[in-house]
Amino acid sequence: MSAGDTDHDYSVFARDLGGITQEEVMGRGRIQVALPDVDVQRFEARVRKTGVLERLQDWRAEDSLGEGFGGRPALINDRAILTGMLLANRGEPIFITRLARLFQHELSDASRALLGLEPSFVSFVEHVAEQNRWYSNTHRAFHRMNDLMDPFPQERWRAKTHTEIQQILNAHDSALELTRKARLDEFTKLFLLMTFNEQPRDVRRASRKIDLSFDQTYVGTPTTKGYSKKGLSRKVTEEAATADLRTLPPGPVDAYAGWHVRTGERTDNRRGELDTASPQTKGTTSTNYAWGWEANIAVRVDSEKPGSRRFPALAVAATLSLPNVNVAEEAVSLMRAAKATGLQPGIGDADKRYWANSLVERLHEPAFAEGFTPSTDYRVDRLGVQGGANGALFIEGGAYCPGTPTALQNASIAKSQGTIDSETYRARIGARKAFKLHVKEKADGKGRTMLRCPALGPSPTVTCPLRELLQTRKIADKERPAVDAADLPDFPDKICRQHSASFDEAEMRRTQQAFDYGTQEWDTFHTHARNSIESLNAQIKAGGTEDIQSANRRRVRGMGAAQIIVTILLTNFNLRKIAAFLSDKFKADMRAAGGRPAKPNLIRRRDREFRNPYTDTYPAGVERPDKARPAPSDETGGPPLRT
Structure with missing residues (x-):
């Protein structure tokens, strides 16, 4: 065997690592700590509660046209991927590498068996190949799921010329888009509905109605290079006259994103219409426009007792859409999804971009058909x-x-x-x-x-x-x-x-409107509703744990993948929101009880669980053994006197 044959000569790994351990090298400087089995069990159960796993199987059956794909079973299944994503989002970005590391290093054998994963073989000599294998399997597993719901399938490995972008747009299947967009929205609905049902029953039903406040917030793409739909044909013509396409600057990657208008007038185009929102000059691209998508989110609010905190302000419905396209229709989708909670439709509050500017047939009439009544401000005219x-x-x-x-x-x-x-x-x-x-x-x-x-x-x-x-x-x-x-x-x-x-x-x-415009009742509710959605947006956007605005925490490209990850982020946000609400409620109950809990059991632990020889008492529920009582004493310490 030659000294340079690294395929078989493991002596190359016997090198001085200085003060760094092999475990640190294998973890690339991270401390690999196994998650408690009880946490894995809890999140795995929540994934099953959503009903998403059954829907994924149904969609695969629809796409396969009744014919099996063949081949061996997947090494990482949908249940493992979704559970892993919920577990991975603990203040860290949801990267494929993060998921692979969790599967390889942070699960016990029992947790891997629960998720249907194979054992992880830990060896310093083979750790690079093992890490690559887990990454590849995790990458394929995520994209198998994403491919079922991606409304805009395309190649996303490299930058495109404008000619290639035009070809992608021309080859787009509108019918497939509608089918997969419906799947994607159902995926999000089922996860958020699960979080709603995780609340105690009295909190879920604090009101018999589901009142909403909804709005849009920007979600960035991993690649920020965009293009103008108005100027696309001109760019294609210019590229046709270019002798060497390699001299062209790098173009966009995602053909299906749009320009989010940070400040200024926004539009609401119907599906298929040309989005006229685009940078007019090169200098305005970074200041007033951003390339990406819009997250449409509805938060539950309280029209009966605004601001009373009878329940947490959860995101009860969400979708992702192209900027400036189908704004009214996405709002109707939010209202329709919120009805899955089983509560009666109530009030839908929004800013002037919705009720005040939308056509009646696109928003007001569909919302009325769903049972929701508007609450909004009016345009001056x-x-x-x-x-x-x-x-x-x-x-x-x-x-x-x-x-x-x-x-x-x-x-x-x-x-x-x-x-x-x-x-x-x-x-x-x-x-x-x-x-x-x-x-x-x-x-x-x-x-x-x-x-x-x-x-x-x-x-x-x-x-x-x-x-x-x-x-x-x-x-x-x-x-x-x-x-x-x-x-x-x-x-x-x-x-x-x-x-x-x-x-x-x-x-x-x-x-x-639900309330007479301008009255104190209208103002109180509208202020409460707007504050609720703005507060939620501020918490999940840049700087927060979710940080959905920045693509630095989710590198997978495409709108379908973005909505899947945003759904997971909103799911964990809701679960934390519920826990914080119950914690605050518990603290309030403690204060009402005079500084201690509303007594479930005020008996000391030593009296609840152990025998006290001094008082000759036994734990609650344990009978005192029968034994002869001591003879009465004359209090002199000696035996009783005979009489």
């Missing part, structure tokens, strides 16, 4: 009177008497212009409620509801000269606002001439 029907005025989500004083009609406009202060505004909003039409009959199957004049009915809220002669019975005397004769319409319509009039709810759907 939609304050005040926005049309009407049957003589009534449509003002900020409600139908009002045509005789409503002008100052009350334009209260929100005056507040936005700064001509009145907050106190005056609230007073006018409160006074305006008296002029709101009353519901006589709820909406029928055709979406039409019967409303009547606020001066009619058993409990009128205003007095009106047109209605005084129609009163057939005496109403209890109390002070009510009066409609000024000067504010009456010159030609009264149905709402002023009839006992009631029919209104189509669809006509008011754009401005409809």
Whole structure:
């Protein structure tokens, strides 16, 4: 054997390592500590609770068209990969190398057997080959799962020319995208639903409704080089005239990402439409735009007792999408996914980018069909009177008497212009409620509801000269606002001439809200809801444990892989949130009990578990052995006297 034959001559490893041990070399400086079996068992059970494993098998069966792929079984299964990802995310990035190290070094033999993994052979001589083998197996296992859900499959090993990007776009299968996007969203839904169900029953059902606050937050790509969809054809033409393509600068890797607008106007394009959001000049790329995706997240909020902390603010639904594309549709997906909790649909709160700017047929009507009612702020151009029907005025989500004083009609406009202060505004909003039409009959199957004049009915809220002669019975005397004769319409319509009039709810759907806009009730809930989603975004974004904004903690490319990892991050975030909530609740109970726990058992441990010879007492539940009682004493220390 030659001295240079390193394939068989292991003497090359017998070298001086200085003060570094072989274990440190094998761990590349990391301390390899085995995880407790109980932790592995707990997270493995949570993976099984999601129901994702069964869905992955179903999707494989769908893709195989009933034919088996053949070959030997996978060395690392889906259950092991998902459990490993939950365990690996302990303040560390979720890298394939991190997963492989966990499988190889940080699991006991019992935990490996639980996850269906083969034993790990630890040998300094063969440790490099062993590490490569675990990495390769882990890499293949992750991508087998990812391939089932990746909406935009493509080669991602190298940078592309713009010509290659155009070819990828031309070869895209839109039907496959829809199928795999639905799978990806179901994957996320099942994991977040599992965390919701991990809460105690009384916390889950603190409210019978599921109220949401949703928004988007940026998720970066591992490769930040992007391209302009508007200028793609021009780039392709320029490359066709280039003699040597090797002279071109490195291009993008991910064809299916987009420009996130950090500041400025954002758009909401339908699927398949050209996204016009792109850097205009080279200098603005790093300052105002970022190449990546958007995480759409819905957090549970409380419309009944805003800010009362009856339950933790969990992420109950999430998806990933291209920037500036299908913003409204992704919001509907969040509401639909949140209904899986089994609670009744409640209120959906969002900023102006959603309810205020979306088309009714894209957001308001689908949300209404799912059972959710909006809560939002209005655009300035939609304050005040926005049309009407049957003589009534449509003002900020409600139908009002045509005789409503002008100052009350334009209260929100005056507040936005700064001509009145907050106190005056609230007073006018409160006074305006008296002029709101009353519901006589709820909406029928055709979406039409019967409303009547606020001066009619058993409990009128205003007095009106047109209605005084129609009163057939005496109403209890109390002070009510009066409609000024000067504010009456010159030609009264149905709402002023009839006992009631029919209104189509669809006509008011754009401005409809759960609470009267501008009231203290609306402001309290809207502030609570916006703070909740902004707080969640701040916790999971840059600088936090999850850090979903930065791609430095997840190197796998593609939107499908990004959503899988973001799902795992949100799952662990929810579990920590629940634990912290229960810890705070326990502390509050301790304070209420005077500084100690609400006594499950206040007997000292030594009295609960051991016999006390001094007091001759035995642990709770243990009977005292029968024995003869000592003879009565004369208290002199001697035997009793005979009598």
